[in-house]
Amino acid sequence: MQRYFIKNEQLTNEVVEITGDDAAHITKVMRMQAGDEVICVNEDGKAVLVQLSQFDPSSVKGTVLNEMDNETELPIRVTVAQGLPKGDKLETIVQKGTELGAYAFAPFSASRSIVKWDEKKGAKKTERLQKIAKEAAEQAHRLFVPNVAKPVPLKVVAEALTHYDVCIVCDEEEAKQGEKANLKRAFAMLKPGLSLLVIVGPEGGLTREEVALLSAKGAVSCSIGPRIVRTETAAMYVLAALSYQFEL
CATH class of the missing domain: 3.40.1280.10 (SPOUT methyltransferase, trefoil knot domain)
Structure with missing residues (x-):
């Protein structure tokens, strides 16, 4: 599943907005559609599963389905x-x-x-x-x-x-x-x-x-x-x- 890093302000408890090159990657490269799911990670390392719902020329919005708790960082x-x-x-x-x-x-x-x-x-x-x-x-x-x-x-x-x-x-x-x-x-x-x-x-x-x-x-x-x-x-x-x- 595709993963995208976002700024803290792009993530609320319910909604995610993906912009810039990542939005272009979703629409033009991956050719995703409403209902597709991605993982978004903010600057604090909070990872959420997102269902995409709205596509604009410069941004993609989605609904937060749940927070993910997989630990993938080296402990050192x-x-x-x-x-x-x-x-x-x-x-x-x-x-x-x-x-x-x-x-x-x-x-x-x-x-x-x-x-x-x-x-x-x-x-x-x-x-x-x-x-x-x-x-x-x-x-x-x-x-x-x-x-x-x-x-x-x-x-x-x-x-x-x-x-x-x-x-x-x-x-x-x-x-x-x-x-x-x-x-x-x-x-x-x-x-x-x-x-x-x-x-x-x-x-x-x-x-x-x-x-x-x-x-x-x-x-x-x-x-x-x-x-x-x-x-x-x-x-x-x-x-x-x-x-x-x-x-x-």
């Missing part, structure tokens, strides 16, 4: 701090990370980032990434759309570490040296409702100086297994492992 609030990668890899990270339950994404520029963020085009890129997150959240039946922040320098990420309960750095050098325990220890410090920051470098990883900066601010440098994975895979590994530990 995970923010993925991702070093800017090449090509469209950031889009993949946002899409797949949203499907796996990420709470937010915080791209950053690192010493080995080949891609340089173009401020003139940055707003449109961030808007596109936010749209990708929304579509992935709808597909995954999430209750919230992860926020995708504007990229910042790594030092800004380092200063923000105090805002999270646990912070880890996915470090391939730790994997090469055979480290196996730090990720497990980090998970042991977590419980439902806490927040985790997962820091992943770009292609080529983080420099030793960057890892030292993050470690000095309280981040734990972790291996995520004996194999060296691509930058777009690292956060997915952590999210999947968290889901196994806390949801299955």
